[in-house]
Amino acid sequence: MIELTDVSKVYPGGVTALDSVNLTIPDGEIHGIVGRSGAGKSTLIRCLTGLDPATSGSISVDGVDLGQARGAALMKARRSIGMVFQHHNLLDSRTAEKNISHPLEIAGVPAKERKRRVEELLELVGLTDRRRNHPSQLSGGQRQRVGIARALAAEPRVLLCDEPTSALDSGTTRQILELIRRLRDRLGITVIIITHEMSVVREICDSVSLLSEGRIERSGALLDVIQDTGSPLSKELISLPPTAALRPGDTLVEALMAESSQLADVGQLFSLLSSQGLDARVEAGTIETIQGRQVGRLHIKPTTRAEAEQIAAVLRDHGIHAELTTGAEVEAERAAHEEDDARAEQQEENQ
C-alpha cells in the first residue's frame, strides 16, 4: 500500500509545488494521476522516488517511510519502486539484456541468478529475440518494454510510470498499456501512472486523482469519478467533441450514462425515448467502455423546451444523470477550457 500523508513541497524560491497531498493507493491497483503541466505531477514523482525529498509530510510504501530515508536506507527503499520514464532512459552503451540486468548488478545479485531473472523478464515483455540489441536498434515501443522489464528486475512492489506512453503512437500505446495491465495481474504489483492523456486513464486505471495547483482536487475509483457530474475530471474523462451547429439559444439535454444507469447501452436509451414518443436528435456524443461498462456523455437536442424536460425526467427515472443546458453555456464552458489549455501551454513554454 502506498500512503501519502500531508505531503508538501516548497521550493527554495518560495514556490509551493505540492500543498498537503493526501493519497492512499491499495495494493494491486492501477492508479492514474492526471493534471495539467505545472500542476505538480513531476514534483510528486520526485518526492515519491526520494530524488527530491518532500518538505513535510510522509510518504510510505509498504510501511517504509521514503520521505525520511537517507543514505543507504534511501538506496534500499528506492529498490522497492521500479520506475518507467517517458523517454525510457536506457543506457545506450548496454544491450537490452544488460540494461535489464543493471538493477540486479547494483543490488548485488549473483551472475547466475541475474541470468535467470533477465531471461524471465525478456519473456515477460516479449523481447527474447532482441536481447543483444542496443536501444538504438529498437523501436520506441520495444525500448519502452525494455524500460518496463528493467523497472521490474529488482522485484519492486510498486511500478511508477511517468508519462509512459506520451512519446508513443496510439497503437504502441495500447500495447504498452496492455502489457502494464498484464504485469499487474500476474505479479500483483501496485502501479501509479502519471499522465496527461485521459485515454490512458480510461483504458487502464482502476482509480484516478486529479492534481491541480499542487492539490489533489478529486480522487476515487474511475467509475465513481465519472459519475460525479459536478467534477471537472468527469468532463475531461468523458469529453464531448465540439459541435459547430449550436446556437446560443438552443436548449440541450446533457445526459451522463455511468455506473448508476439502468440501461446496458446507448441503443436502449434511444429505444426508451422513442417508446415514450420523444423524438430527439443527438447533437454530440462520446461512448466508452470502461471496466466492461458502457459509459457515455450525450448532448440531446429536443424540439421544444417542454420536450427537453420530459426527456430529462425519463432519463433520470432510469438512473441516468440528465440536466438542461443551453448552447451559450456549452460554448462558454468550452471557451474557458481552451483558455486553460492555452495558459498551460504558455507555462510550459516559459519553463
Added chain:
Amino acid sequence: MSITASGLAAATPLASGRFLDNPVFHNQLPDAVLETIFMTAATAVIVAIFGLPLGILLHNLGPKGLSPNSPVYRVVSLVVDIGRSIPFIVLMISLIPFTRFMVGTALGWQAAVVPLSIGAIPFFARLVENALREVSSGKVEAVKMMGASSGHIMRQVQVREGLPGIVGGFTVTVVALISYTAMAGAIGGGGLGALAYNYGYQRYQGDTMLACVILLVIIVAVVQWVGDRVARGIDHR
C-alpha cells in the same frame, strides 16, 4: 613564414650537394620520429590518468553534477582555466625548475613530458567535463532510482555513456599534444620539432623541413584515424 621547400633548397649550400640526399635523413630522422612518438605517448598516458578524474570531478562539482558545490567548483575551474590560458611556450619555460626537480634535467624528450602533461591535463579535463554534460540527466536519475552509489553512477553511467565523447576529446588532446611537442623540441625537447627547427630552419635545409612536416602530418592523421575508429566502435547511440 611562407618559404617553399624548393626555394629553400636552391638557396642552401648542402653538404651532400643535392636536395633529398641528406645524411640527416639517416642519422637523425629515425630517432626524431621515435622521440616525438614517445613524448606524445608518455604524455597521453599521464594526461589520461590525471585528466579523466579531474574532468569527472569538475562535472560533478558543477551545477549539473552529482554533488554540486559552487565555491569548490569555481576554485577548481579557475585553476584549470589558468592552466589552459598560459601560452605553452611560456608555461614550458617557467616550468624548467620544476622539470629539473622531477626528471633531473630540462633537456631531452623525457623532460618535455612534464610541461606537456601539465599543459594538456586541464585541456583534456575540460573536454571530459563537456562529454559528461552530454549524458542526459534522465539516465543518471534512472540509475539513481536503482539505488546505485555515486561511484557506480560515475563509472557505469557518466563515463560509460560519455565514452564516445571522451575518446573524441582525447583524440583532440593528443593531436594538440603533437603540435606542442614541436614547440617543446625547439627549446631542447628533441623530436621532429627540434629537427625541423635546428636543421630545417637554422641550417636552411628545406628537405629536412619538408620531411618533418610530412611525418608530422602522417602521425596526426594516424592518431585521428585511430581515435575516430575507436569512438565509432563504442558509440551505440
